[in-house]
Amino acid sequence: MASLEKSDALLEEEQLLICRAQGGDRQAFAVLVERHWDRLYRWLYHLTHDRHTAEDLTQESLLKAFANLARFRTPNNFHAWLFRIAYNCFVNQWRSPTRARQPFPENLQAPGEGPVEQVLSREALQMLARAVGRLPADFRAAFLLRVDEQLSFQEIAEVLGIREETARWRFFKARQKLMNVLAPQLNREEV
Amino acid sequence: MNCEVVKRRLLAISKSNGLPAELRTHLAYCGSCRAWRRRLLQLEQHVSSLPVPRSRGKSRFLRDFLREPGQVRKVPDGIAAVNSEAAAPAPAGPPGRFRLVLSRTMQSRPMVGSLAGIAALLLIAFSAYELRTRTGEPQSSSSESISEPLLAELVERDVRLSSADTPAERVAILADIADVLARDLAPLAHADAHEDLSTLARLYVNVVRSGLLHQARALRETERLPVLGPIADRLKEVANTAERLAQQSPVEQVQPLLDIVAVARQGSSELRALWEEQS
Numbered sequence: 001m002a003s004l005e006k007s008d009a010l011l012e013e014e015q016l017l018i019c020r021a022q023g024g025d026r027q028a029f030a031v032l033v034e035r036h037w038d039r040l041y042r043w044l045y046h047l048t049h050d051r052h053t054a055e056d057l058t059q060e061s062l063l064k065a066f067a068n069l070a071r072f073r074t075p076n077n078f079h080a081w082l083f084r085i086a087y088n089c090f091v092n093q094w095r096s097p098t099r100a101r102q103p104f105p106e107n108l109q110a111p112g113e114g115p116v117e118q119v120l121s122r123e124a125l126q127m128l129a130r131a132v133g134r135l136p137a138d139f140r141a142a143f144l145l146r147v148d149e150q151l152s153f154q155e156i157a158e159v160l161g162i163r164e165e166t167a168r169w170r171f172f173k174a175r176q177k178l179m180n181v182l183a184p185q186l187n188r189e190e191v
Numbered sequence: 192m193n194c195e196v197v198k199r200r201l202l203a204i205s206k207s208n209g210l211p212a213e214l215r216t217h218l219a220y221c222g223s224c225r226a227w228r229r230r231l232l233q234l235e236q237h238v239s240s241l242p243v244p245r246s247r248g249k250s251r252f253l254r255d256f257l258r259e260p261g262q263v264r265k266v267p268d269g270i271a272a273v274n275s276e277a278a279a280p281a282p283a284g285p286p287g288r289f290r291l292v293l294s295r296t297m298q299s300r301p302m303v304g305s306l307a308g309i310a311a312l313l314l315i316a317f318s319a320y321e322l323r324t325r326t327g328e329p330q331s332s333s334s335e336s337i338s339e340p341l342l343a344e345l346v347e348r349d350v351r352l353s354s355a356d357t358p359a360e361r362v363a364i365l366a367d368i369a370d371v372l373a374r375d376l377a378p379l380a381h382a383d384a385h386e387d388l389s390t391l392a393r394l395y396v397n398v399v400r401s402g403l404l405h406q407a408r409a410l411r412e413t414e415r416l417p418v419l420g421p422i423a424d425r426l427k428e429v430a431n432t433a434e435r436l437a438q439q440s441p442v443e444q445v446q447p448l449l450d451i452v453a454v455a456r457q458g459s460s461e462l463r464a465l466w467e468e469q470s
Contacts, residue, residue: 030253037249045243055248062252128234129241146205147238168203175202175231183230 011076018078022069029066036079037062039149040086046144047090047137057093061086080155087141087159094137124185131181135174142167143174192217197224201231358409359418365403366422369395373429376451380436385443392447399426399458407462415466423462430455 014035020028037058044061045054064085065072072081132140138160145151145159156167197217201224204210210218218225352364372395379388407419430452437448 026257030257033249033253033256037252038246041246041248042243045246046241051244051246055246058246059248059252125237125240125242128237132238132241144238147235171205172203178234179202179227179231182234183227 014078015076018069018072021066022072029069032078033062036082039079040082043083043141043144043149044086044090046132046148047141048093049133053093057086057089060089064089077155079149080151080159083145083149083151083159084161087161124182127182127185128178131178135177139170139174139177142170143178146171194221194224197221198227201228358406359414361406362403362410362418362422365398365406366425369398369403369429370425372398373432373451373455376429376433376436376448380440380444380448385447388444388447392450395451396454399454404458404461407465410465412468415468419462419466423459423466426455426459426462430459 014032017028017031021032040061041054041058044057045051048054048057061082065082068085072078074081132143135143141160142156145156146153151159153164153167153171156171157164160167160170162170192213194217197214200211200214204214218228352361352368355361355364372391375391376388379391403422407415407422410418433448433451433455437445437452440448
Protein backbone atom coordinates (compact mmCIF):
# COMPACT_ATOMS: atom_id res chain seq x y z
CA MET A 1 0.00 0.00 0.00
CA ALA A 2 2.82 2.34 0.97
CA SER A 3 4.61 1.65 -2.30
CA LEU A 4 1.40 2.24 -4.20
CA GLU A 5 1.02 5.64 -2.54
CA LYS A 6 4.63 6.38 -3.30
CA SER A 7 4.19 5.45 -6.91
CA ASP A 8 1.05 7.60 -7.11
CA ALA A 9 3.00 10.49 -5.63
CA LEU A 10 5.79 9.96 -8.14
CA LEU A 11 3.30 9.89 -10.98
CA GLU A 12 1.72 13.09 -9.78
CA GLU A 13 5.11 14.72 -9.46
CA GLU A 14 6.00 13.53 -12.93
CA GLN A 15 2.84 15.05 -14.36
CA LEU A 16 3.78 18.33 -12.74
CA LEU A 17 7.28 18.13 -14.21
CA ILE A 18 5.85 17.40 -17.65
CA CYS A 19 3.51 20.41 -17.41
CA ARG A 20 6.40 22.66 -16.40
CA ALA A 21 8.60 21.25 -19.16
CA GLN A 22 5.80 21.83 -21.65
CA GLY A 23 5.96 25.45 -20.59
CA GLY A 24 9.65 25.51 -21.49
CA ASP A 25 11.14 24.79 -18.05
CA ARG A 26 14.42 23.04 -18.86
CA GLN A 27 15.13 22.25 -15.21
CA ALA A 28 11.90 20.27 -15.03
CA PHE A 29 12.77 18.37 -18.18
CA ALA A 30 16.23 17.71 -16.77
CA VAL A 31 14.62 15.96 -13.81
CA LEU A 32 12.66 13.81 -16.25
CA VAL A 33 15.88 13.02 -18.11
CA GLU A 34 17.53 12.09 -14.84
CA ARG A 35 14.68 9.67 -14.14
CA HIS A 36 14.37 8.04 -17.52
CA TRP A 37 17.84 8.09 -19.06
CA ASP A 38 19.10 4.84 -17.52
CA ARG A 39 16.04 2.76 -18.48
CA LEU A 40 16.01 4.14 -21.98
CA TYR A 41 19.75 3.63 -22.42
CA ARG A 42 19.56 0.10 -21.06
CA TRP A 43 16.84 -0.90 -23.50
CA LEU A 44 18.59 0.76 -26.42
CA TYR A 45 21.84 -0.92 -25.47
CA HIS A 46 20.10 -4.29 -25.58
CA LEU A 47 18.78 -3.39 -29.03
CA THR A 48 22.01 -2.03 -30.49
CA HIS A 49 24.74 -3.88 -28.57
CA ASP A 50 26.84 -0.74 -28.72
CA ARG A 51 27.31 1.75 -25.90
CA HIS A 52 28.01 4.74 -28.10
CA THR A 53 25.05 4.10 -30.38
CA ALA A 54 22.78 3.54 -27.40
CA GLU A 55 23.93 6.78 -25.78
CA ASP A 56 23.53 8.65 -29.01
CA LEU A 57 20.01 7.29 -29.50
CA THR A 58 19.10 8.04 -25.89
CA GLN A 59 20.23 11.62 -26.34
CA GLU A 60 18.42 11.94 -29.65
CA SER A 61 15.21 10.50 -28.19
CA LEU A 62 15.22 12.89 -25.27
CA LEU A 63 15.87 15.89 -27.46
CA LYS A 64 13.02 14.86 -29.73
CA ALA A 65 10.81 14.37 -26.71
CA PHE A 66 11.66 17.86 -25.52
CA ALA A 67 11.03 19.31 -28.96
CA ASN A 68 7.65 17.61 -29.19
CA LEU A 69 6.52 17.88 -25.60
CA ALA A 70 3.73 20.26 -26.53
CA ARG A 71 2.04 17.42 -28.41
CA PHE A 72 2.23 15.01 -25.52
CA ARG A 73 -1.27 14.58 -24.10
CA THR A 74 -1.32 11.55 -21.79
CA PRO A 75 0.86 12.48 -18.83
CA ASN A 76 0.52 9.11 -17.06
CA ASN A 77 2.18 7.40 -19.99
CA PHE A 78 5.33 9.44 -20.39
CA HIS A 79 7.59 6.44 -19.99
CA ALA A 80 5.95 4.56 -22.88
CA TRP A 81 5.90 7.73 -24.98
CA LEU A 82 9.66 8.11 -24.53
CA PHE A 83 10.19 4.51 -25.51
CA ARG A 84 8.05 5.04 -28.58
CA ILE A 85 10.28 7.93 -29.67
CA ALA A 86 13.37 5.90 -28.87
CA TYR A 87 12.10 3.00 -30.95
CA ASN A 88 11.57 5.29 -33.94
CA CYS A 89 15.11 6.60 -33.53
CA PHE A 90 16.39 3.05 -33.33
CA VAL A 91 14.49 1.98 -36.44
CA ASN A 92 15.80 4.97 -38.40
CA GLN A 93 19.32 4.14 -37.34
CA TRP A 94 18.77 0.44 -38.04
CA ARG A 95 17.61 1.15 -41.59
CA SER A 96 20.44 3.54 -42.28
CA PRO A 97 22.80 2.17 -44.94
CA THR A 98 25.73 3.53 -42.92
CA ARG A 99 24.86 1.51 -39.83
CA ALA A 100 27.69 -0.67 -38.63
CA ARG A 101 26.39 -4.08 -37.63
CA GLN A 102 27.26 -4.75 -34.01
CA PRO A 103 28.07 -8.27 -32.94
CA PHE A 104 27.01 -9.29 -29.49
CA PRO A 105 29.74 -8.13 -27.07
CA GLU A 106 31.29 -11.27 -25.67
CA ASN A 107 33.43 -9.69 -22.97
CA LEU A 108 30.84 -7.82 -20.98
CA GLN A 109 31.33 -8.22 -17.27
CA ALA A 110 28.37 -9.29 -15.20
CA PRO A 111 27.59 -6.72 -12.53
CA GLY A 112 29.25 -7.83 -9.32
CA GLU A 113 28.53 -10.81 -7.16
CA GLY A 114 25.14 -9.80 -5.79
CA PRO A 115 22.54 -12.24 -4.55
CA VAL A 116 21.16 -12.67 -8.04
CA GLU A 117 24.47 -13.80 -9.42
CA GLN A 118 24.78 -16.24 -6.58
CA VAL A 119 21.52 -17.86 -7.64
CA LEU A 120 22.43 -18.12 -11.30
CA SER A 121 26.04 -18.79 -12.20
CA ARG A 122 28.05 -16.23 -14.11
CA GLU A 123 28.18 -18.66 -17.00
CA ALA A 124 24.41 -18.99 -17.06
CA LEU A 125 24.01 -15.23 -16.93
CA GLN A 126 26.35 -14.85 -19.88
CA MET A 127 24.36 -17.48 -21.73
CA LEU A 128 21.17 -15.64 -20.98
CA ALA A 129 22.72 -12.38 -22.19
CA ARG A 130 23.86 -14.04 -25.39
CA ALA A 131 20.53 -15.73 -25.98
CA VAL A 132 18.62 -12.47 -25.47
CA GLY A 133 21.14 -10.67 -27.67
CA ARG A 134 20.58 -13.15 -30.47
CA LEU A 135 16.83 -12.84 -30.53
CA PRO A 136 15.55 -11.00 -33.59
CA ALA A 137 15.45 -7.30 -32.72
CA ASP A 138 11.65 -7.11 -32.94
CA PHE A 139 11.21 -9.98 -30.51
CA ARG A 140 13.95 -8.67 -28.25
CA ALA A 141 12.36 -5.23 -28.10
CA ALA A 142 8.96 -6.63 -27.11
CA PHE A 143 10.40 -9.15 -24.66
CA LEU A 144 12.47 -6.57 -22.81
CA LEU A 145 9.65 -4.05 -22.67
CA ARG A 146 7.54 -6.65 -20.98
CA VAL A 147 10.07 -8.26 -18.67
CA ASP A 148 12.44 -5.39 -17.90
CA GLU A 149 10.11 -2.40 -18.23
CA GLN A 150 6.92 -4.10 -17.06
CA LEU A 151 4.88 -2.48 -19.81
CA SER A 152 1.46 -3.83 -20.64
CA PHE A 153 0.95 -5.44 -24.04
CA GLN A 154 -1.10 -2.45 -25.08
CA GLU A 155 1.78 -0.13 -24.18
CA ILE A 156 4.25 -2.41 -25.96
CA ALA A 157 2.05 -2.29 -29.03
CA GLU A 158 2.05 1.52 -28.88
CA VAL A 159 5.80 1.71 -28.41
CA LEU A 160 6.52 -0.62 -31.31
CA GLY A 161 3.71 0.63 -33.54
CA ILE A 162 2.09 -2.79 -33.82
CA ARG A 163 -1.17 -4.45 -32.80
CA GLU A 164 -1.54 -5.75 -29.27
CA GLU A 165 -1.90 -9.29 -30.60
CA THR A 166 1.40 -8.95 -32.45
CA ALA A 167 3.05 -7.71 -29.27
CA ARG A 168 1.78 -10.77 -27.44
CA TRP A 169 2.97 -13.06 -30.22
CA ARG A 170 6.46 -11.55 -30.27
CA PHE A 171 6.73 -11.92 -26.52
CA PHE A 172 5.59 -15.53 -26.79
CA LYS A 173 8.09 -16.33 -29.55
CA ALA A 174 10.94 -14.64 -27.69
CA ARG A 175 10.21 -16.68 -24.58
CA GLN A 176 9.92 -19.85 -26.60
CA LYS A 177 13.27 -19.28 -28.29
CA LEU A 178 14.95 -18.46 -24.98
CA MET A 179 13.58 -21.54 -23.31
CA ASN A 180 14.69 -23.73 -26.20
CA VAL A 181 18.21 -22.42 -25.86
CA LEU A 182 18.47 -22.06 -22.12
CA ALA A 183 16.36 -24.77 -20.56
CA PRO A 184 19.12 -27.41 -20.81
CA GLN A 185 21.60 -25.07 -19.11
CA LEU A 186 19.10 -24.19 -16.38
CA ASN A 187 18.51 -27.91 -15.90
CA ARG A 188 22.21 -28.44 -15.30
CA GLU A 189 22.29 -25.54 -12.84
CA GLU A 190 19.53 -27.15 -10.84
CA VAL A 191 21.30 -30.50 -10.58
CA MET B 192 -4.08 -31.67 -21.58
CA ASN B 193 -0.61 -32.80 -22.60
CA CYS B 194 2.66 -31.21 -21.49
CA GLU B 195 3.41 -29.52 -24.82
CA VAL B 196 0.09 -27.73 -24.80
CA VAL B 197 0.63 -26.70 -21.19
CA LYS B 198 4.06 -25.29 -22.00
CA ARG B 199 2.72 -23.29 -24.92
CA ARG B 200 0.00 -21.87 -22.75
CA LEU B 201 2.50 -21.03 -20.02
CA LEU B 202 4.62 -19.19 -22.58
CA ALA B 203 1.64 -17.05 -23.47
CA ILE B 204 0.92 -16.06 -19.86
CA SER B 205 3.39 -13.57 -18.53
CA LYS B 206 2.19 -13.05 -14.96
CA SER B 207 3.15 -15.56 -12.33
CA ASN B 208 -0.28 -15.44 -10.78
CA GLY B 209 -3.66 -15.89 -12.32
CA LEU B 210 -3.10 -19.25 -14.00
CA PRO B 211 -6.29 -20.81 -15.38
CA ALA B 212 -7.68 -23.71 -13.36
CA GLU B 213 -6.84 -26.37 -15.93
CA LEU B 214 -3.18 -25.30 -15.94
CA ARG B 215 -3.02 -25.25 -12.17
CA THR B 216 -4.47 -28.76 -12.12
CA HIS B 217 -1.90 -30.01 -14.61
CA LEU B 218 0.96 -28.38 -12.72
CA ALA B 219 -0.23 -29.92 -9.48
CA TYR B 220 0.49 -33.42 -10.70
CA CYS B 221 3.17 -32.86 -13.38
CA GLY B 222 6.58 -32.28 -11.85
CA SER B 223 8.23 -31.83 -15.23
CA CYS B 224 5.97 -28.93 -16.21
CA ARG B 225 6.37 -27.38 -12.77
CA ALA B 226 10.13 -27.46 -13.16
CA TRP B 227 9.86 -26.08 -16.68
CA ARG B 228 7.70 -23.19 -15.45
CA ARG B 229 10.11 -22.50 -12.59
CA ARG B 230 12.95 -22.19 -15.10
CA LEU B 231 10.92 -19.86 -17.25
CA LEU B 232 10.26 -17.56 -14.32
CA GLN B 233 13.86 -17.86 -13.15
CA LEU B 234 15.11 -16.87 -16.57
CA GLU B 235 13.01 -13.72 -16.61
CA GLN B 236 13.96 -12.72 -13.11
CA HIS B 237 17.54 -12.50 -14.27
CA VAL B 238 16.94 -10.32 -17.30
CA SER B 239 17.16 -7.23 -15.12
CA SER B 240 20.67 -8.21 -14.06
CA LEU B 241 22.02 -8.67 -17.57
CA PRO B 242 25.27 -6.75 -17.90
CA VAL B 243 25.10 -3.37 -19.61
CA PRO B 244 28.10 -1.02 -19.77
CA ARG B 245 27.67 2.09 -17.71
CA SER B 246 26.38 5.10 -19.62
CA ARG B 247 28.64 8.08 -19.29
CA GLY B 248 26.48 10.38 -21.34
CA LYS B 249 23.77 11.43 -18.93
CA SER B 250 25.62 13.99 -16.85
CA ARG B 251 27.24 15.49 -19.94
CA PHE B 252 23.87 15.68 -21.67
CA LEU B 253 22.26 17.31 -18.65
CA ARG B 254 25.07 19.80 -18.29
CA ASP B 255 24.83 20.81 -21.93
CA PHE B 256 21.06 20.81 -21.92
CA LEU B 257 20.85 23.08 -18.91
CA ARG B 258 23.62 25.33 -20.10
CA GLU B 259 21.96 26.04 -23.44
CA PRO B 260 19.29 28.67 -22.99
CA GLY B 261 17.71 28.31 -26.45
CA GLN B 262 14.87 26.02 -27.34
CA VAL B 263 14.94 23.09 -29.66
CA ARG B 264 12.61 24.18 -32.38
CA LYS B 265 10.95 22.42 -35.25
CA VAL B 266 11.00 24.02 -38.64
CA PRO B 267 8.06 23.74 -41.00
CA ASP B 268 8.92 20.93 -43.36
CA GLY B 269 9.90 18.28 -40.91
CA ILE B 270 13.43 19.40 -40.40
CA ALA B 271 14.16 20.40 -36.88
CA ALA B 272 17.11 22.32 -35.68
CA VAL B 273 18.58 24.02 -32.73
CA ASN B 274 18.41 27.75 -33.02
CA SER B 275 21.50 29.84 -33.25
CA GLU B 276 21.37 30.77 -29.63
CA ALA B 277 21.20 27.17 -28.51
CA ALA B 278 23.91 26.13 -30.88
CA ALA B 279 26.28 28.90 -30.02
CA PRO B 280 29.56 28.05 -28.37
CA ALA B 281 29.28 27.54 -24.67
CA PRO B 282 30.34 30.69 -22.91
CA ALA B 283 32.07 28.94 -20.07
CA GLY B 284 35.46 27.31 -20.26
CA PRO B 285 38.39 27.93 -22.47
CA PRO B 286 38.29 27.03 -26.14
CA GLY B 287 39.61 23.60 -26.76
CA ARG B 288 38.89 20.41 -28.58
CA PHE B 289 35.44 20.32 -30.03
CA ARG B 290 32.80 17.84 -29.25
CA LEU B 291 29.48 16.92 -30.71
CA VAL B 292 26.77 18.14 -28.41
CA LEU B 293 23.54 17.79 -30.31
CA SER B 294 23.69 15.37 -33.13
CA ARG B 295 21.28 14.50 -35.89
CA THR B 296 18.15 16.34 -36.79
CA MET B 297 15.41 16.21 -34.28
CA GLN B 298 12.65 15.33 -36.64
CA SER B 299 9.32 14.84 -34.97
CA ARG B 300 7.98 12.10 -37.21
CA PRO B 301 9.46 9.14 -39.06
CA MET B 302 11.44 10.20 -42.08
CA VAL B 303 9.48 10.11 -45.27
CA GLY B 304 9.91 10.89 -48.92
CA SER B 305 12.34 13.48 -50.03
CA LEU B 306 13.02 14.60 -46.49
CA ALA B 307 14.44 11.27 -45.44
CA GLY B 308 17.99 12.13 -46.31
CA ILE B 309 17.96 15.59 -44.94
CA ALA B 310 16.31 14.43 -41.76
CA ALA B 311 19.06 11.89 -41.28
CA LEU B 312 21.62 14.59 -41.68
CA LEU B 313 23.48 15.77 -38.71
CA LEU B 314 22.59 19.21 -37.59
CA ILE B 315 25.64 20.34 -35.95
CA ALA B 316 26.29 22.12 -32.79
CA PHE B 317 29.72 22.08 -31.32
CA SER B 318 30.65 23.56 -28.06
CA ALA B 319 33.99 24.55 -26.71
CA TYR B 320 35.20 21.75 -24.57
CA GLU B 321 37.52 21.97 -21.67
CA LEU B 322 38.68 18.36 -21.86
CA ARG B 323 42.34 19.14 -21.93
CA THR B 324 42.03 21.57 -19.08
CA ARG B 325 40.11 19.03 -17.04
CA THR B 326 42.64 16.30 -17.69
CA GLY B 327 45.50 18.70 -17.06
CA GLU B 328 46.82 18.42 -20.58
CA PRO B 329 48.09 21.57 -22.17
CA GLN B 330 45.96 22.86 -25.02
CA SER B 331 47.56 22.71 -28.38
CA SER B 332 47.43 25.79 -30.47
CA SER B 333 46.09 23.78 -33.38
CA SER B 334 43.00 22.68 -31.51
CA GLU B 335 42.34 26.21 -30.39
CA SER B 336 42.59 27.55 -33.85
CA ILE B 337 40.41 24.83 -35.32
CA SER B 338 37.45 24.67 -33.05
CA GLU B 339 36.07 28.17 -32.80
CA PRO B 340 36.02 29.29 -36.44
CA LEU B 341 34.74 25.88 -37.49
CA LEU B 342 32.04 26.05 -34.89
CA ALA B 343 30.95 29.51 -35.92
CA GLU B 344 30.78 28.57 -39.58
CA LEU B 345 28.88 25.37 -38.98
CA VAL B 346 26.36 27.06 -36.75
CA GLU B 347 25.79 29.78 -39.32
CA ARG B 348 25.15 27.19 -42.05
CA ASP B 349 23.10 25.04 -39.74
CA VAL B 350 20.74 27.94 -39.21
CA ARG B 351 20.53 28.67 -42.93
CA LEU B 352 19.88 24.99 -43.66
CA SER B 353 17.01 24.86 -41.20
CA SER B 354 15.22 27.63 -43.08
CA ALA B 355 16.06 26.56 -46.65
CA ASP B 356 12.92 25.90 -48.66
CA THR B 357 14.05 24.15 -51.81
CA PRO B 358 16.34 21.23 -52.62
CA ALA B 359 18.54 23.61 -54.61
CA GLU B 360 19.12 25.82 -51.58
CA ARG B 361 19.75 22.80 -49.41
CA VAL B 362 22.21 21.31 -51.86
CA ALA B 363 24.19 24.55 -51.91
CA ILE B 364 24.29 24.83 -48.12
CA LEU B 365 25.10 21.17 -47.61
CA ALA B 366 27.94 21.37 -50.12
CA ASP B 367 29.16 24.38 -48.20
CA ILE B 368 29.02 22.47 -44.91
CA ALA B 369 30.97 19.63 -46.48
CA ASP B 370 33.61 22.13 -47.60
CA VAL B 371 33.86 23.69 -44.16
CA LEU B 372 34.36 20.27 -42.59
CA ALA B 373 36.89 19.20 -45.21
CA ARG B 374 38.95 22.32 -44.63
CA ASP B 375 39.91 21.11 -41.17
CA LEU B 376 41.08 17.71 -42.31
CA ALA B 377 44.75 18.54 -42.67
CA PRO B 378 45.34 20.03 -39.21
CA LEU B 379 43.44 17.19 -37.55
CA ALA B 380 45.12 14.47 -39.61
CA HIS B 381 48.52 15.56 -38.39
CA ALA B 382 47.58 16.33 -34.80
CA ASP B 383 47.08 13.94 -31.95
CA ALA B 384 43.35 14.17 -32.45
CA HIS B 385 41.94 10.78 -33.36
CA GLU B 386 38.62 11.38 -31.63
CA ASP B 387 38.14 14.75 -33.27
CA LEU B 388 39.05 13.43 -36.69
CA SER B 389 36.65 10.51 -36.29
CA THR B 390 33.87 12.91 -35.30
CA LEU B 391 34.66 15.10 -38.27
CA ALA B 392 34.67 12.10 -40.60
CA ARG B 393 31.36 10.88 -39.26
CA LEU B 394 29.83 14.29 -39.80
CA TYR B 395 31.27 14.55 -43.28
CA VAL B 396 29.96 11.13 -44.28
CA ASN B 397 26.48 12.00 -43.03
CA VAL B 398 26.43 15.41 -44.62
CA VAL B 399 27.39 13.98 -48.01
CA ARG B 400 25.55 10.70 -47.99
CA SER B 401 22.36 11.44 -46.09
CA GLY B 402 22.09 15.11 -46.95
CA LEU B 403 23.79 16.26 -50.10
CA LEU B 404 23.21 13.22 -52.30
CA HIS B 405 19.65 12.85 -51.21
CA GLN B 406 18.82 16.48 -51.90
CA ALA B 407 20.67 16.38 -55.21
CA ARG B 408 18.41 13.59 -56.38
CA ALA B 409 15.43 15.79 -55.55
CA LEU B 410 16.65 18.60 -57.81
CA ARG B 411 14.62 19.37 -60.89
CA GLU B 412 16.48 18.41 -64.05
CA THR B 413 16.93 22.02 -65.09
CA GLU B 414 18.52 22.84 -61.75
CA ARG B 415 21.08 20.06 -61.94
CA LEU B 416 23.28 21.39 -64.66
CA PRO B 417 24.56 24.60 -63.09
CA VAL B 418 24.82 23.22 -59.56
CA LEU B 419 26.07 19.66 -59.54
CA GLY B 420 29.18 19.81 -61.73
CA PRO B 421 31.18 22.16 -59.49
CA ILE B 422 30.14 20.28 -56.35
CA ALA B 423 31.20 16.96 -57.91
CA ASP B 424 34.60 18.51 -58.63
CA ARG B 425 34.94 19.78 -55.07
CA LEU B 426 34.11 16.35 -53.66
CA LYS B 427 36.70 14.78 -55.91
CA GLU B 428 39.29 17.23 -54.65
CA VAL B 429 38.43 16.38 -51.06
CA ALA B 430 38.77 12.66 -51.85
CA ASN B 431 42.22 13.24 -53.31
CA THR B 432 43.31 15.40 -50.39
CA ALA B 433 42.05 12.92 -47.81
CA GLU B 434 43.76 10.06 -49.64
CA ARG B 435 47.05 11.93 -49.67
CA LEU B 436 46.69 12.73 -45.96
CA ALA B 437 45.93 9.08 -45.21
CA GLN B 438 49.27 8.11 -46.73
CA GLN B 439 51.14 10.58 -44.54
CA SER B 440 49.26 10.32 -41.26
CA PRO B 441 49.74 8.15 -38.17
CA VAL B 442 48.09 4.78 -38.51
CA GLU B 443 45.22 5.54 -36.11
CA GLN B 444 44.20 8.51 -38.25
CA VAL B 445 43.92 6.50 -41.44
CA GLN B 446 40.45 4.95 -41.11
CA PRO B 447 38.49 8.21 -40.68
CA LEU B 448 40.35 9.63 -43.66
CA LEU B 449 39.54 6.59 -45.77
CA ASP B 450 35.88 6.92 -44.82
CA ILE B 451 35.99 10.44 -46.18
CA VAL B 452 37.75 9.30 -49.33
CA ALA B 453 35.09 6.68 -49.96
CA VAL B 454 32.09 8.93 -49.43
CA ALA B 455 33.60 11.85 -51.35
CA ARG B 456 34.35 9.59 -54.34
CA GLN B 457 30.91 8.07 -54.20
CA GLY B 458 29.37 11.53 -53.95
CA SER B 459 31.40 12.89 -56.80
CA SER B 460 30.50 10.09 -59.18
CA GLU B 461 26.82 10.09 -58.23
CA LEU B 462 26.52 13.82 -58.70
CA ARG B 463 28.35 13.59 -62.00
CA ALA B 464 25.98 10.85 -63.14
CA LEU B 465 22.97 13.02 -62.24
CA TRP B 466 24.53 15.94 -64.04
CA GLU B 467 25.33 13.93 -67.15
CA GLU B 468 21.89 12.43 -67.14
CA GLN B 469 20.63 15.98 -67.68
CA SER B 470 23.27 17.23 -70.12
